[in-house]
Amino acid sequence: MNADELMLGLQMMKGIGNVSILRLTQNVATQMGIEDWLTHPFEVLREIWRLPIQKVEEILPKRESKAFEEGRKNNSFNQILCEKKKMQESGVCYLPIFHSRYPKKLLDITDPPMAVFVKGEINCLKKPCVAVIGARICSEYGSYVARCYGKKLGEAGVTVVSGMAAGIDGIAQRAALQAGGASLGVLGCGVDVCYPPENRELYHLLQESGCLISEYFPKTKASAGHFPMRNRIISALSDAVIVIEARQKSGTQITADLALEQGKEVYAVPGRVTDSLSTGCNILLSQGAGVALSPDRVLEELWGNPVWKEKETVDTKAKEQGLRKLILDALDITPKSLEKIYDEVSTKAEAKKELKEVAAVIMELCMEGKAKQNYVNFFSLKN
Numbered sequence: 001m002n003a004d005e006l007m008l009g010l011q012m013m014k015g016i017g018n019v020s021i022l023r024l025t026q027n028v029a030t031q032m033g034i035e036d037w038l039t040h041p042f043e044v045l046r047e048i049w050r051l052p053i054q055k056v057e058e059i060l061p062k063r064e065s066k067a068f069e070e071g072r073k074n075n076s077f078n079q080i081l082c083e084k085k086k087m088q089e090s091g092v093c094y095l096p097i098f099h100s101r102y103p104k105k106l107l108d109i110t111d112p113p114m115a116v117f118v119k120g121e122i123n124c125l126k127k128p129c130v131a132v133i134g135a136r137i138c139s140e141y142g143s144y145v146a147r148c149y150g151k152k153l154g155e156a157g158v159t160v161v162s163g164m165a166a167g168i169d170g171i172a173q174r175a176a177l178q179a180g181g182a183s184l185g186v187l188g189c190g191v192d193v194c195y196p197p198e199n200r201e202l203y204h205l206l207q208e209s210g211c212l213i214s215e216y217f218p219k220t221k222a223s224a225g226h227f228p229m230r231n232r233i234i235s236a237l238s239d240a241v242i243v244i245e246a247r248q249k250s251g252t253q254i255t256a257d258l259a260l261e262q263g264k265e266v267y268a269v270p271g272r273v274t275d276s277l278s279t280g281c282n283i284l285l286s287q288g289a290g291v292a293l294s295p296d297r298v299l300e301e302l303w304g305n306p307v308w309k310e311k312e313t314v315d316t317k318a319k320e321q322g323l324r325k326l327i328l329d330a331l332d333i334t335p336k337s338l339e340k341i342y343d344e345v346s347t348k349a350e351a352k353k354e355l356k357e358v359a360a361v362i363m364e365l366c367m368e369g370k371a372k373q374n375y376v377n378f379f380s381l382k383n
Contacts, residue, residue, distance in 0.1 A: 007096040009080040021114045093118040109236045113215035119191040120211025124159045124182040131161040131238035133252050134168025134245040142245035144333045146171040152295030154181020161238045168244050170199050177205050186234045187214040188226035195222040235259035242292050243268045246280030253280050267292040331381045335374040
């Protein structure tokens with residue numbers, strides 16, 4: 001039995017919590033290695049782990065030749081190997097706290113997970129990481145802003161960290177992936193469980209262009225009590241946290257508070273004082289959080305490097321020049337009439353444009369998914 005299997009077995013045992021397991025890992029780092037675990041008398045291990053001798057025997061069968069072989073046949077040991085095999089077959093990577101690939105940022109918090117389960121490529125954590133979080137039931141404005149931030153961060157090569165939740169979280173992560181970037185989803189359930197179910201497409205995309213991570217065993221269902229614990233991992237893995245729409249008392253507020261306790265930079269998108277979805281953001285701003293005026297401003301404040309600017313190809317730049325660019329600039333998330341858009345474009349265009357010419361370009365933008373028709377002759381940006 002190797003060190004990973006020992007840790008897996010300890011986590012599988014009922015009645016052993018993180019305190020006992022942490023005591024074990026501290027001894028791994030200081031007093032003994034895996035060879036010592038396999039050779040120390042049970043009485044010594046019992047004193048170190050402060051566990052009943054029966055539990056020590058369950059997790060580490062007797063080593064005397066014949067007795068050890070008999071111990072390999074007991075249910076506890078076989079269950080460990082069976083669980084390990086199941087995870088390997090389903091593509092789940094088990095990383096105990098002493099593993100070389102265990103996220104180092106988690107070691108800086110007071111209550112790190114004793115192990116994490118991963119699906120996908122955890123190397124996306126080697127890039128700069130920014131959490132984008134917010135309300136599950138968000139406004140059209142919040143949805144638009146989340147898309148903007150997710151897209152810009154993804155294009156800049158920043159890993160977007162969030163909880164794969166409905167609303168702001170999932171919108172920002174999906175936008176980052178669509179922009180060719182990476183994203184990491186921290187789950188309040190097992191990594192082989194898709195929650196919420198409506199984000200199944202995003203669930204699969206995260207495994208391809210980032211990863212899913214959880215401290216809960218595979219097959220663990222989502223539970224309300226899991227999410228506050230999950231939030232400390234979101235903030236711990238991120239270099240900064242951006243809050244887009246949050247009520248005063250919410251999971252988003254908990255994550256922001258945890259980030260501040262962990263010494264992370266927290267930014268909030270300001271909102272209307274009469275909007276309940278902006279209350280949490282405005283309170284954060286009153287407490288000294290950074291003002292998230294734009295993705296570029298946030299990136300420059302964090303890293304102060306112009307290389308984080310949006311990466312556009314020459315073709316894309318050329319395509320958005322002229323009349324198309326004037327119309328895109330005139331459009332907003334709030335619907336505008338065709339006449340109003342025409343008036344704004346006409347005042348800025350170098351040459352007089354015909355109304356039908358402007359209408360044709362707007363319809364072209366609608367077909368490309370960059371604009372949408374809200375109702376007859378009223379248009380807005382597609383969020």
